[in-house]
Amino acid sequence: MDLWFSELHTPYVKFSIQIDKQLHSEQTEFQRIDIFESKEFGRMMVLDGYVMLTEKDEFIYHEMIVHVPMAVHPNPKRVLIIGGGDGGTARELLRYKNVESVDLVEIDERVVDISRKYLPQTACSFDDERLHCYFEDGLKFIRHCNNEYDLIIVDSTDPFGPGEGLFTKEFYGNCYKALKEDGIMVNQHESPFYDEDAFAMQRAHQRIVKSFPISRVYQAHIPTYPSGHWLFGFASKKYHPVLDFDAKRWNALGLKTRYYNANLHNASFALPNYVEELMEDVEEKH
């Protein structure tokens, strides 16, 4: 038996993974959800045909979207996750004892249900008392939040389909409002390599630059995402991601990680020239 899942990274580039078995397939109100079992990557969640996570490399995405801002903010207690129904971002956040509450706003409750059933590696924190789930549109949820959160993590799908609104100027403005005076927002920021992704990334960056005084981009190697070169956006009211990062403080927490570390923290903000240039084009237009 020779069963392959394929994803087009561009109309001309295809990434394919051999599948042992399809464990689940469902069309929800919002999207199609598939769970596959694969030899190379373990279990995988695919939304509308795009790989969201695999058991083999999800640690990279989740560690980088969580530990970078958590290591910059000196005392993050209240956190909001927009999206993140697979539970991986919550898992990493709840390793911090000082975190008092995490609100997770996932538009599609079925993502949580299916993750709890098939992806126990990521969906392992839903019974934590500090985690509160809201099955609503993050775009609407955030409109009514004022001065509430230390950190907002936008763990969204791509800037089309259900995640589209999470890349708009209105949304970023509402995130700013929902954050405390020293709050931080981090979002998944697409890839700089293929033209269409880079354009989406530039557009998101331009909107964030307009909403936040401090806005930087950092990178990671995520093999199952297009080009493997993935960016995150770090937007902040007060703290600088490198200058206000205290490696000693983070190391003293004693958290064991597989990708993130204090050296990599600063290093991840050092971007290739071609990526810097994509950002500068945007910042000049601002």
Next chain:
Amino acid sequence: MDLWFSELHTPYVKFSIQIDKQLHSEQTEFQRIDIFESKEFGRMMVLDGYVMLTEKDEFIYHEMIVHVPMAVHPNPKRVLIIGGGDGGTARELLRYKNVESVDLVEIDERVVDISRKYLPQTACSFDDERLHCYFEDGLKFIRHCNNEYDLIIVDSTDPFGPGEGLFTKEFYGNCYKALKEDGIMVNQHESPFYDEDAFAMQRAHQRIVKSFPISRVYQAHIPTYPSGHWLFGFASKKYHPVLDFDAKRWNALGLKTRYYNANLHNASFALPNYVEELMEDVEEKH
């Protein structure tokens, strides 16, 4: 017309690129060489079925294999390239005015001929008087070199097929001997992500650690190589790749690059924990 080139990155992972046209195909004494034209990546060179370079992303590989050691060594004049018949490494090296001579030892002369015909973007320096080509086995060439080079760049294929000997203990020992007392050797070091690649990488690293007092690994995002997460080995008799790197000196050269820059230089040596652990396993065995 729907023509796709596919490469297996593991037995279970396939990367495919839509091809407009096959421009050349040839079985030489050493390997099969194919040149394709593609929409996404421009022209591509494929050796024995593996993508060696594409016009879209070759700048990343060639800048990172050349500028990192060139920015550490204070006065590199004589350089040896083992492999590198496409000319990209020579192109980057010859941008340095202080470089007096570059010896390029390519086992397969046809790689140079075909690159000059089809890949003028990389094969643009073969008429430079400082470049001397030797069409021999690098493994044999290096045996007769003593105290000659400031820098050796091992720009090889993978550690199987014609490139196999360039990952042996004997070869690294001879590179050490061929270098001056403050010489540096850099090599392409495979990927840490997929098990089989990581194993080859560990084995190469172990052999280099045994041959050189200073041995470090650095990384780059190369989308057309397996996993997109690529490593380079930096081995040195005297200079430390980070402590002896002088950003001001390199910036003063005024070389325009698209990937490499002084911030990225240090950052590229900050590895994820899981990669550090692969290295430590090897170093403990040493």
